[in-house]
Ligand SMILES: Nc1ncnc2c1ncn2[C@@H]1O[C@H](COP(=O)(O)OP(=O)(O)OP(=O)(O)O)[C@@H](O)[C@H]1O
């Protein structure tokens with residue numbers, strides 16, 4: 129089976145300084161893939177490069193059997209990719225409903241109302257906040273708005289940058305459950321996560337990124353039990 | 368009391384409407400392009416002259432010829448953005464502020480070149496005020512200005528909250544990077560920001576020119592009050608800018624009222640200082656403005 | 664034009680050029696070193712001119728004055744008054760994005776203009792202040808006096824240049840440039856960014872006040888309509904941009920080059936038929952406006968670019 133997303137030899141950075149140096153990565157359809165790694169390793173940069181937000185200098189990207197190298201973000205959204213950035217991921221003065229609506233602009237769905245209903249079905253908590261400015265919500269609810277907005281374009285692939293950053297453990301559970309629900313709907317997820325242990329547990333695949341290079345890739349469970357990975361990134365004790 | 372309404376409040380609302388329409392553009396440009404547009408007053412001037420020229424050829428009421436002024440202002444704004452501001456977008460925005468300062472001079476010298484540096488009037492002759500309920504004396508123009516501004520404000524509100532473009536504009540103003548992540552066409556949003564800002568500026572310029580007379584410094588002289596209005600309303604909050612403009616206009620006019628004694632509270636020759644002091648007070652105590660605008 | 668006529672024309676151009684050079688050095692402190700936008704240069708210039716004039720003129724029933732103090736005291740007063748005005752503006756705005764400083768500086772320039780026009784007891788309003796003394800005015804008369812004043816002005820240019828150069832190279836200047844280039848890391852390194860900016864703005868304004876004083880003593884007469892404020896402010900910006908912001912020598916060179924061009928076009932256009940003379944002044948303004956756009960886009964580092972390497976964030 130061919131991968132939904134396939135990244136080959138990707139090099140990218142800021143102002144000519146490469147941050148990621150030759151990343152190879154495959155993401156299979158209908159799977160959750162997790163990228164872990166130390167701070168500053170270039171995880172966010174990798175996601176942003178896939179989504180054409182950071183300048184790529186070398187390498188290629190295929191998506192759903194199509195070469196998408198060099199396409200702009202606004203062209204990737206209609207093809208079925210969307211992203212939730214690490215921080216500042218809602219429009220604070222727009223209401224929750226407006227935030228969701230903005231998610232449809234780059235790739236208007238055929239039946240907007242139906243998409244909105246199905247997104248709200250995922251995040252029922254948002255239903256009675258629809259008229260409220262997103263900036264007034266709690267961190268966890270904001271994350272839901274952000275994910276909801278990204279889902280409004282009916283993506284095949286969802287890129288998530290640390291969806292649980294700064295959330296309470298209770299919310300962490302909720303978000304991880306939601307990710308499983310989203311996958312059930314046929315959306316493939318590629319996410320960066322700091323809570324490596326929990327993330328690898330729900331993930332189908334994991335990738336460890338260290339200073340701009342792919343350190344190791346494998347099935348989630350396998351990485352969880354890999355000695356080197358455990359020692360360096362999971363805080364020692366076996367899972 | 369009647370005198371207060373006729374001679375202070377209504378003129379205050381009128382000049383406030385001019386500020387309001389100008390400040391909308393300043394606030395939106397500040398919100399979306401993130402710079403203080405110093406040529407906005409002179410854009411008003413250009414719009415005013417557009418209508419003045421149209422009046423020479425088509426002798427109907429100037430307000431009916433507004434589309435000519437609006438078109439001229441839109442073309443000017445888009446051209447200036449394309450040739451002078453866009454090339455600087457990747458630099459710190461202060462360079463664009465400097466460029467807009469230069470554009471103010473360019474607009475003004477063009478106005479002087481094409482339309483003489485003197486005062487010109489839209490309609491000559493004295494116009495009688497309309498008398499309402501035997502006591503309120505309001506000039507026809509003031510009534511038109513206030514009513515049109517009200518209509519524009521309502522239309523703007525629905526545009527910003529209901530239309531796709533209006534929401535996209537607010538989104539870009541809120542979080543430009545996230546707007547790019549959501550795949551919004553930022554350049555298109557910017558173009559529409561200029562179109563709307565320039566239309567309102569031209570309208571305001573015509574109002575101001577009809578209230579007094581057209582001259583090349585017309586817009587520049589209003590700039591400070593419009594900045595104050597935009598800050599008062601909260602940067603990136605067009606509806607706030609409208610409220611801010613009206614408040615500044617009323618404050619300026621009523622500050623010269625004989626509040627405490629027979630003397631005006633503030634000498635009329637210092638009227639234009641009122642806006643500045645409101646702005647200073649805001650920057651000191653509430654730089655985000657009345658309506659929680661963004662603090663850039 | 665006969666030779667001496669030309670010579671004295673050149674002298675007048677150089678005097679005005681020198682005054683612009685002082686303004687340009689002042690703006691270089693604020694913008695070139697500190698990254699602060701001042702759109703009210705003409706206001707600080709005017710306040711300096713009036714301060715020095717009031718302090719040095721003889722008794723007059725028309726305006727405040729009659730102190731008859733020596734000219735250096737007048738210039739010092741010009742610097743102090745302009746500096747204090749600048750302090751007030753900066754105090755309000757330094758912590759905000761530089762656009763606010765730009766707005767407030769336009770505002771203060773407008774307020775100062777209103778005060779000058781309206782407060783007749785202070786400035787004699789639109790009639791202006793006459794009899795502002797020239798240095799060594801008793802010793803030399805006529806055209807030779809201009810020559811002497813040329814020396815005075817350029818002595819001031821040199822002093823300000825040396826001062827600015829010292830400032831630029833001092834640890835203070837280095838910190839300032841670090842703030843300009845990367846505010847966040849300078850803040851993280853524990854620098855009091857706002858305090859540095861405040862100082863910068865005040866120093867720049869004081870020097871602008873000095874330039875105002877110099878012009879008052881040159882023209883010996885001062886009135887609110889003497890200069891078009893926006894044009895002065897604007898010319899100084901073009902001068903600094905063209906000369907090379909961040910470079911003190913560039914500031915002086917820029918001032919001279921632009922002022923020469925400006926004056927040369929004036930000679931040229933003054934020979935046009937009268938109906939074209941006013942028009943051509945608008946064309947000149949238009950061209951300067953376009954020149955600024957060109958410099959901003961294609962020639963940002965100016966004739967003499969800033970030499971020192973950008974300061975690293977660590
Ligand atoms: N916009 C930018 N301009 C310049 N350098 C940047 C930029 N964004 C990130 N970097 C640098 O790139 C490197 C990698 O950053 P990146 O955000 O990709 O790391 P990360 O793995 O996501 O880290 P974290 O876990 O902290 O989110 C860092 O050294 C960072 O300083």
Ligand SMILES: [Mg+2]
Pocket residue numbers: 171172173214289
């Ligand atoms: Mg990151």
